[in-house]
Amino acid sequence: MTLTEKLTTEFRQRCEGIATEQRGLLNLRAFNPLPADVLAAQLNAKILTPEQIPSLDPCVAVLLDSDQWSAGIINQNPLWIVNNPRHTPARRESNLMHEFGHVLLKHKIVRFDPSTGLPLRRQSDEDEATYLGGCLQIPRRGLLWAVQRQMTQTETAVHFNASEEMVRFRSNVTGVNI
Numbered sequence: 001m002t003l004t005e006k007l008t009t010e011f012r013q014r015c016e017g018i019a020t021e022q023r024g025l026l027n028l029r030a031f032n033p034l035p036a037d038v039l040a041a042q043l044n045a046k047i048l049t050p051e052q053i054p055s056l057d058p059c060v061a062v063l064l065d066s067d068q069w070s071a072g073i074i075n076q077n078p079l080w081i082v083n084n085p086r087h088t089p090a091r092r093e094s095n096l097m098h099e100f101g102h103v104l105l106k107h108k109i110v111r112f113d114p115s116t117g118l119p120l121r122r123q124s125d126e127d128e129a130t131y132l133g134g135c136l137q138i139p140r141r142g143l144l145w146a147v148q149r150q151m152t153q154t155e156t157a158v159h160f161n162a163s164e165e166m167v168r169f170r171s172n173v174t175g176v177n178i
């Protein structure tokens with residue numbers, strides 16, 4: 001099942017609303033890029049790399065020492081998010097927006113399975129965070145703006161600090177052809 005089949009229309013509209021609200025709090029419009037670091041400051045989130053966390057559980061440390069992970073919330077209050085510094089800048093943006101998606105949707109923090117060292121993620125939460133993360137990066141109205149300006153996928157990606165893959169994903173799930 002695709003993400004749009006798994007998530008209700010109502011939920012997806014709510015995500016666009018949250019994205020608009022967060023931009024509004026920063027006096028940004030739908031067509032303005034929203035850098036992850038700006039949203040991090042707004043949410044009082046501290047973004048860390050694994051090296052900045054000295055007291056990391058050994059099995060978590062093993063997991064973090066690979067390319068197989070993107071980012072994760074390690075503390076809720078204060079909000080600390082660990083991010084994989086090996087990823088590209090566009091990937092960093094989408095990784096962090098996904099985590100902010102969890103925060104804004106008030107998902108419960110994920111625990112690590114002590115036997116495998118892997119995070120015990122709930123797929124429905126992951127799907128929701130991915131969807132909201134995409135809205136935060138490129139709102140539907142931002143995508144329409146880019147279409148009106150006849151921007152290419154590449155130009156749109158650069159404008160929103162996103163990957164071209166993210167532009168295509170947003171185009172697919174919103175039905176806005178770019």
Ligand SMILES: [Zn+2]
Binds near residue numbers: 098099102125126129
């Ligand atoms: Zn997640």
